[in-house]
Amino acid sequence: MNQDELKxxxxxxxxxxxxxxxxxxxGTGSTVNLFIDALATIKDRIKxxxxxxxxxxxxxxxxxxxxxxxxxxxxxPAYIDGADEIDHRGNMIKGGGAALTREKIVADLAERFVCIxxxxxxxxxxxxxxxxxxxxxxxxxxIVRRFKAIGGDAQVRANVVTDNGNQLLDVRGLAIKxxxxxxxxxxxxxxxxxxxxxxxxxxxxxxxxxxTGVKRMDF
Ligand code: 5RP
Numbered sequence: 001m002n003q004d005e006l007k008x009x010x011x012x013x014x015x016x017x018x019x020x021x022x023x024x025x026x027g028t029g030s031t032v033n034l035f036i037d038a039l040a041t042i043k044d045r046i047k048x049x050x051x052x053x054x055x056x057x058x059x060x061x062x063x064x065x066x067x068x069x070x071x072x073x074x075x076x077p078a079y080i081d082g083a084d085e086i087d088h089r090g091n092m093i094k095g096g097g098a099a100l101t102r103e104k105i106v107a108d109l110a111e112r113f114v115c116i117x118x119x120x121x122x123x124x125x126x127x128x129x130x131x132x133x134x135x136x137x138x139x140x141x142x143i144v145r146r147f148k149a150i151g152g153d154a155q156v157r158a159n160v161v162t163d164n165g166n167q168l169l170d171v172r173g174l175a176i177k178x179x180x181x182x183x184x185x186x187x188x189x190x191x192x193x194x195x196x197x198x199x200x201x202x203x204x205x206x207x208x209x210x211x212t213g214v215k216r217m218d219f
Contacts, residue, residue, distance in 0.1 A: 028053040
């Protein structure tokens with residue numbers, strides 16, 4: 001099975017985590033695109049979705065799935081999203097698709113975070129994948145210096161403006177041994193809009209696509 005087939009397998013498996021009649025939180029990325037395709041087959045059994053990006057919103061509307069604003073929703077049972085990396089405690093790096101801030105906002109509304117990922121995303125220590133950080137442009141040079149001081153090489157992602165009108169930094173060279181601690185520290189730096197460490201909002205469950213089938217990990 002290739003990586004796309006593994007992604008498709010977990011995308012279909014995630015349908016079991018969609019509560020009938022509910023509003024479902026929907027992430028962003030290639031795995032989520034496949035989840036949206038699967039969700040379209042049961043669209044008459046859900047009330048609608050809350051989306052984490054313009055791209056996912058457009059894809060769902062294309063299928064006739066009703067998309068609610070996050071501000072219209074108080075609580076949702078499940079948020080389904082991919083990850084760039086996930087460790088054995090359910091901590092994740094996210095933001096490869098530049099949607100980390102809205103992803104964390106929708107994840108915060110959810111009772112459960114259902115991570116869907118192919119097996120290549122499972123790591124011992126987060127940080128091989130460059131850590132995405134959404135920043136206010138005025139602060140980016142200072143934030144780059146702050147990362148340098150802790151061993152990170154941060155670079156502005158070229159030609160990318162987030163859905164919120166900000167810049168993205170990708171930070172290489174970090175071995176994130178304390179995801180909750182680093183998430184809090186970086187979040188406190190002035191000008192950081194959101195950091196792509198999902199430790200407070202870690203996965204509740206991960207459906208991992210492996211050549212032998214879907215492996216479920218609960219956290
Ligand atoms: C987008 C994300 C995605 O979940 C992450 O990049 C994984 O994407 P893919 O499913 O394409 O591998 O965080 O901001």
